[in-house]
Amino acid sequence: xxxxxxxxxxxxxxxxxxxxxxxxxxxxxxxxxxxxxxxxxxxxxxxxxxxxxxxxxxxxxxxxxxxxxxxxxxxxxxxxxxxxxxxxxxxxxxxxxxxxxxxxxxxxxxxxxxxxxxxxxxxxxxxxxxxxxxxxxxxxxxxxxxxxxxxxxxxxxxxxxxxxxxxxxxxxxxxxxxxxxxxxxxxxxxxxxxxxxxxxxxxxxxxxxxxxxxxxxxxxxxxxxxxxxxxxxxxxxxxxxxxxxxxxxxxxxxxxxxxxxxxxxxxxxxxxxxxxxx
Amino acid sequence: xxxxxxxxxxxxxxxxxxxxxxxxxxxxxxxxxxxxxxxxxxxxxxxxxxxxxxxxxxxxxxxxxxxxxxxxxxxxxxxxxxxxxxxxxxxxxxxxxxxxxxxxxxxxxxxxxxxxxxxxxxxxxxxxxx
Numbered sequence: 248x249x250x251x252x253x254x255x256x257x258x259x260x261x262x263x264x265x266x267x268x269x270x271x272x273x274x275x276x277x278x279x280x281x282x283x284x285x286x287x288x289x290x291x292x293x294x295x296x297x298x299x300x301x302x303x304x305x306x307x308x309x310x311x312x313x314x315x316x317x318x319x320x321x322x323x324x325x326x327x328x329x330x331x332x333x334x335x336x337x338x339x340x341x342x343x344x345x346x347x348x349x350x351x352x353x354x355x356x357x358x359x360x361x362x363x364x365x366x367x368x369x370x371x372x373x374x375x376x377x378x379x380x381x382x383x384x385x386x387x388x389x390x391x392x393x394x395x396x397x398x399x400x401x402x403x404x405x406x407x408x409x410x411x412x413x414x415x416x417x418x419x420x421x422x423x424x425x426x427x428x429x430x431x432x433x434x435x436x437x438x439x440x441x442x443x444x445x446x447x448x449x450x451x452x453x454x455x456x457x458x459x460x461x462x463x464x465x466x467x468x469x470x471x472x473x474x475x476x477x478x479x480x481x482x483x484x485x486x487x488x489x490x491x492x493x494x495x496x497x498x499x500x501x502x503x504x505x506x507x508x509x510x511x512x513x514x515x516x517x518x519x520x521x522x523x524x525x
Numbered sequence: 526x527x528x529x530x531x532x533x534x535x536x537x538x539x540x541x542x543x544x545x546x547x548x549x550x551x552x553x554x555x556x557x558x559x560x561x562x563x564x565x566x567x568x569x570x571x572x573x574x575x576x577x578x579x580x581x582x583x584x585x586x587x588x589x590x591x592x593x594x595x596x597x598x599x600x601x602x603x604x605x606x607x608x609x610x611x612x613x614x615x616x617x618x619x620x621x622x623x624x625x626x627x628x629x630x631x632x633x634x635x636x637x638x639x640x641x642x643x644x645x646x647x648x649x650x651x652x653x654x655x
Contacts, residue, residue, distance in 0.1 A: 248574065248575060248576070249571065249572050249573065249574060249575070250566070250567060250570055250571055250572070250573045250574070250575045251567055251571035251572070253575050254563070254567060287577075288577070288578050289577040289578070290577055290578060290579060290580040292580045293577045293580060300610055300613055300614070303613050303614060303616065303617060304552055304555075304556070304613055306617070307548040307549065307551060307552045307613075307616045307617060307620075308548075308549055308552040310544070310545045310548045310549065310620075313545070319541055321540075321541060321624065322636060325621075325624060325636060325639050325640050325643065326636075326639050328621075328639075328640075328643045329639060329642055329643055329646075332643055332646040332647060332650075333646065335650075336646060336649070336650055339650070385635070386635075454548075454616070454617035454620070455617045455618075455620070455621060455643065455647070457617070458614050458616075458617040458618055458647055458650075458651075459646060459647050459650045460650065461614050462614055462647065462650035462651030462652075462654070463650045463651075463654050465588060465589075465610070465611075465614070465651070465654075466588050466589065466653075466654025467582065467588070467654065468581075468582030468583035468584075468587070468588050469582075469583075470583065470587075470607070470610060471577065471583055472562070472566075472583075472587060472603045472604075472606035472607045472610065473563075473566060473575060473603065473606070474575075474577055475559070475606065475610055476559050476560070476562065476563035476566075476606050476609075477563070479556060479559055479609075479610075479613070480556060480559065480560055480563070483552070483556055
C-alpha cells in the first residue's frame with residue numbers, strides 16, 4: 248500500500264477509535280490496538296507503540312476540562328503513580344518475553360472485562376479515613392463539588408489500591424492501553440473514592456503511566472513516525488468530537504452498540520491469538 | 526475536614542487549573558509539529574510503499590532524543606514527526622515536574638518526595654530506555 252493511501256485509511260480508523268473511546272469512557276487504546284492489528288495488519292508491537300502515544304495525547308488533552316470540574320485528587324494520583332510507573336517499566340521488560348499471540352489473548356481478556364465494566368451500575372460509597380491508616384498518614388482525604396457544595400471524602404484500603412495500580416501499570420505497558428478501567432476500579436471499588444474523583448484522577452494518571460513505557464518503547468524502535476502521525480491526529484480528532492457529543496446528545500444506545508463492537512473485537516483478538524495468527 | 530486540608534485543596538486546585546491549560550497547550554503543539562512533519566513526508570514520499578506487517582524496529586536516529594533532534598536540524602520530515610511524539614511524551618513529564626515545584630511551594634515534603642520519585646522513573650525510561 249502507498250504511504251498516502253495507508254495514512255488516509257489509518258486516519259479514518261483512528262478517528263473512529265478516538266470517538267468510541269471517548270463515548271464508552273474506555274479511552275482510545277483498547278479500540279485502536281485491535282483496529283491496527285486486525286484491521287490493517289500492523290505488527291502488534293508497532294500498534295502498541297502508536298497506541299501509547301495516543302493514550303498520552305487524549306489524557307493530557309482532556310486534563311484541562313477535567314480540572315475545571317475540580318475533581319482530581321492530585322495526592323492520590325501522585326502517590327499511586329509510583330505503583331503505575333514501576334509497573335509500566337516492569338511491563339516493558341516483560342514485553343520482551345511475551346509472544347505476540349499471548350499478547351493478543353491477554354488483550355482479548357482485558358477488552359471483554361473492560362466492556363463489561365463500562366455497563367456496570369455505579370454504586371457510590373463515600374468512606375471516612377480511619378485514623379492511623381496509610382490513607383490518614385498520606386493525607387489523602389479531600390473534598391469534591393457535589394450539587395454546588397464541597398463534600399468531604401476519605402480513602403480506605405490504600406495498599407490494595409496500590410497493588411492494583413501496579414497491575415494497571417504492567418497491563419498498560421504490555422498492551423499499549425491506558426488501563427483506565429483497572430485504575431478506576433482501584434480507586435472507586437478498593438479505595439472508595441467518589442466515582443467522579445476516580446475517573447478524573449485516573450485520567451491524570453493515564454498520561455504519566457503511558458509516558459513511562461512510551462519512553463522505553465521509543466528506544467526499542469516500536470514507535471514508527473509514519474504510522475504514528477495519522478493515528479495521533481485521528482484519535483485526537485475523534486476524542487474531541489466524542490467529548491462534544493457526550494455533552495450534547497443522549498449517548499446510551501450508542502454506548503451499548505460500541506460495547507457490543509468491543510466484545511466482538513475481543514473475541515476476534517482471542518481467536519487470532521489462540522490460533523497463533525497474530 | 527480540617528481547615529488546612531481545605532486550604533491545601535484550594536491551592537492544589539489553582540495549580541491544577543494552570544497545569545491543565547499547560548498540558549492542552551503541549552498536546553496542541555505536538556499535534557501541530559506531527560502534522561507538519563507528516564504533510565512534508567507525504568508531499569515527498571506519498572507514493573512510497575509502506576508495510577507494518579513485520580516488525581523491524583525503527584532506525585537508531587529515530588530512537589533517541591539526540592538522534593531525533595539531529596534529524597530535525599537536517600530538515601528530515603520523519604524526524605519532525607518523531608519530535609512531535611517526543612513533545613507529547615514530554616507533556617506528562619512536565620506535569621509531574623510542575624507538581625514537584627507546586628508541592629515544594631506548599632512545603633509538603635512527603636509529596637515532593639513522591640512526585641520526584643515518579644519524575645525520576647519517567648526520565649529513566651526516556652533517557653535509558655528501561
